[in-house]
Amino acid sequence: xxxxxxxxxxxxxxxxxxxxxxxxxxxxxxxxxxxxxxxxxxxxxxxxxxxxxxxxxxxxxxxxxxxxxxxxxxxxxxxxxxxxxxxxxxxxxxxxxxxxxxxxxxxxxxxxxxxxxxxxxxxxxxxxxxxxxxxxxxxxxxxxxxxxxxxxxxxxxxxxxxxxxxxxxxxxxxxxxxxxxxxxxxxxxxxxxxxxxxxxxxxxxx
Amino acid sequence: xxxxxxxxxxxxxxxxxxxxxxxxxxxxxxxxxxxxxxxxxxxxxxxxxxxxxxxxxxxxxxxxxxxxxxxxxxxxxxxxxxxxxxxxxxxxxxxxxxxxxxxxxxxxxxxxxxxxxxxxxxxxxxxxxxxxxxxxxxxxxxxxxxxxxxxxxxxxxxxxxxxxxxxxxxxxxxxxxxxxxxxxxxxxx
Numbered sequence: 001x002x003x004x005x006x007x008x009x010x011x012x013x014x015x016x017x018x019x020x021x022x023x024x025x026x027x028x029x030x031x032x033x034x035x036x037x038x039x040x041x042x043x044x045x046x047x048x049x050x051x052x053x054x055x056x057x058x059x060x061x062x063x064x065x066x067x068x069x070x071x072x073x074x075x076x077x078x079x080x081x082x083x084x085x086x087x088x089x090x091x092x093x094x095x096x097x098x099x100x101x102x103x104x105x106x107x108x109x110x111x112x113x114x115x116x117x118x119x120x121x122x123x124x125x126x127x128x129x130x131x132x133x134x135x136x137x138x139x140x141x142x143x144x145x146x147x148x149x150x151x152x153x154x155x156x157x158x159x160x161x162x163x164x165x166x167x168x169x170x171x172x173x174x175x176x177x178x179x180x181x182x183x184x185x186x187x188x189x190x191x192x193x194x195x196x197x198x199x200x201x202x203x204x205x206x
Numbered sequence: 207x208x209x210x211x212x213x214x215x216x217x218x219x220x221x222x223x224x225x226x227x228x229x230x231x232x233x234x235x236x237x238x239x240x241x242x243x244x245x246x247x248x249x250x251x252x253x254x255x256x257x258x259x260x261x262x263x264x265x266x267x268x269x270x271x272x273x274x275x276x277x278x279x280x281x282x283x284x285x286x287x288x289x290x291x292x293x294x295x296x297x298x299x300x301x302x303x304x305x306x307x308x309x310x311x312x313x314x315x316x317x318x319x320x321x322x323x324x325x326x327x328x329x330x331x332x333x334x335x336x337x338x339x340x341x342x343x344x345x346x347x348x349x350x351x352x353x354x355x356x357x358x359x360x361x362x363x364x365x366x367x368x369x370x371x372x373x374x375x376x377x378x379x380x381x382x383x384x385x386x387x388x389x390x391x392x393x394x395x
Contacts, residue, residue, distance in 0.1 A: 006385065050255050058248070
């Protein structure tokens, strides 16, 4: 009969070794010694207790865990906004998004309708909505900026940028900015802009 | 022998209770995790203490384990008991920490409560010294043997759960346990 393996000695210590295998110990001094040594060490290990902290420790422990979880939760929710604390990165990204939004808005105003033939159609008079005289016309009519997710991102970012920072890095409008932008518009774009401006002027409360 | 040889596994009522409290945490009940901490803090702390041998590190490790448990609550599937799941996290925290830092020597802990049972002072002192020798010897065991011995002897986890925690087979866990005892005997000579 072969000697008990390490696993079988553990099983014997825990009273799970099948009797036929356990019977080997009756005739094997070597296995009896290994088993006895393991049992003595196990007994000594079991008796080695550890000091118990005071009750105050446990109250403080739970509190510290709670605080640490609170800090972890707070930093995780603010994580995506932490980059805003870096002013340089903030204005650079804000500026890039604002430029992209202006370009997108300009494209939206001027983009022709594409017919099924694939040839871009020229806007016809029927495509232009007439401005009702005396009606309450919003300058945002048709654009619905509040529903625009890109605009929502820009507004959120811009809220975090102090005015002094935006002026300092050139994001704020300069005195001749409107004129310079108007110079770059096509004649159709200027006509549309003029229509919007007149409608805004006529709006009650403007 | 003082050990639960087979282990009962998780009872259905315990499993249901674990699931309910985890669900409450995930639903946003801020007090539910406090209950988990309160129920399991002593066991987790003791595991960490036996692993590193001093109060300060054990406290840090135990707190770290609970924070990690909170972050990973969605990963609790209920396949093991919540306590076993927490032990797994605590063992990993201990294994990672021990790999990075050299262990601090065990110092007298002013927070330690003095055993006031009626026994002779010399007996108390001898018992404390022997316990200290065993704790120091356990800390000198290889990491996985140390974890195996602590989980089996002091937390009475069945070998199947120890194997799952350490990512080994049941046979390897038992062999690890035997080698831990053999090495512990050598260290205590």
